[in-house]
Amino acid sequence: MICNMKCSINKKYYFLLLILLFAGGLPAKSSNLDKTKPEDIIRLASYNIRTKGDKGDKSWEVRLNALVDVVRRNKFDMFAIQEGRTSQLKDMMILNEYSYIGRDRDGDNKGEHCAIYYKKDRFKVLKHGDFWYSETPDIPSYGWGARCRRICTWGYFKDLRTGKKFYVFNSHTDHEATEARRQSSFMLLEQVRKIAKGRPTFCTGDFNATPDEEPIQLLLKDSLLLDSYKCTLTPPKGPSGSFYAYDKTGKTAKRIDFIFVTPKIKILSYHTIDDDIKYNKYSSDHFPVMVEALLK
Incomplete structure (x- = not known):
């Protein structure tokens, strides 16, 4: 019984x-996520900061303070910028917890940069370099009918918390020449394979193309890169569009800013940060996009 x-x-x-x-x-x-330590997560953003020249509440002198607030409020560990001129980078030295790598695209130490900012107490730069999107990638040059010289800055970093190593490639492709954008996609894939050699890699930037357009499709047809907006483990936060052109309704925003990753990077979250609307202060005509990522 x-x-x-x-x-x-x-x-x-x-x-x-x-x-x-x-x-x-x-x-x-x-799950591996259960074992994740918060301090192992990398908060990385792509941020077109808008070059100088606008007036009034859109002037750089006004926007600088809003930009500093965005960076610190959202606790970026790293952020990759586009359109920053040498004088703007000097102004951004008030973000003294960060250092950066990258040179200007025009070769005169005045032009726009695709600089990569990183927390000095967390990351160490092991190697870095630049190439131009053109038939002569080793020197400042125009490529395939582009309106402007276009540069990619890359860095090889060591996370001092975890000891893990990874690459970041930061780009700004041409806004006018479709062929230049196409060829830039091919070149980015080629350079990531050549330089990173299979190591975990982030590819950030303003690609001046939406997800359904050919330059982005070319990147995603290749098995090398994934769109972090699509592969995040949690639903994306914020508006879908990133280029909002100072329209605070956000209705006209287009998703042309991307963070692509290799499969060795796990995306925990994706956020389009619309602080410019929330706090009614312009930092740029683009919203930064940010991921929380883990290196596998």
Whole structure:
């Protein structure tokens, strides 16, 4: 009688365990996310900061303070900028917890940069360099009918918290020449393969193309890169568009700013940061886009 009762209880208990297991209430083995330490997560953003020249509340002198607030409020560990002129980078030295790599695109130490900013107490630069989107990528040059010289700055970093190493490639492709954007996509893939050699890589930038346009499709047809907006483990936060052109309704915003990653990077979250609307202060005509990422 006692034996039968025990057997009956054991069967009921086993059956309950099976129900919980297949219902997801009792995972067969703990997820890697359960073992994630918050300090291992990298908060990385792509941020077209808008060059100088606008007036009034859109002038750089006014926008600078708003930009500093955006960076610090959102606790970027790294952020890759586009359109920053040498004088703007000097002004941004007030963000003294960061250092940066990158040179100007025109070769006169005055032009726009695709600089990569990083927290000095967290990351160490192991190597860095630049190339131009043109037939002569080693010197400042125009390519494939582009209106402007276009540069990509890259860096190889070591995370001092985890010891893990990774690359960041930061680009700003041409806003007028379609062929230049196409060829830039091919060149980016080629350079990532050549330089990073299979190591974890982020590719940030303003690509002046939307997800359905050919330059982006060319990047995604290749198995090398994934769109972090699509592969995030949680639903993207904020508006879908990133270039809002100072329209605070956000209705005209287009998604032309991207963070692509290689499969060795896990994207925990994706956020289009519309602080310019929330706080009614212009920092740029683009919203920064940010991911929380883990190196596998």
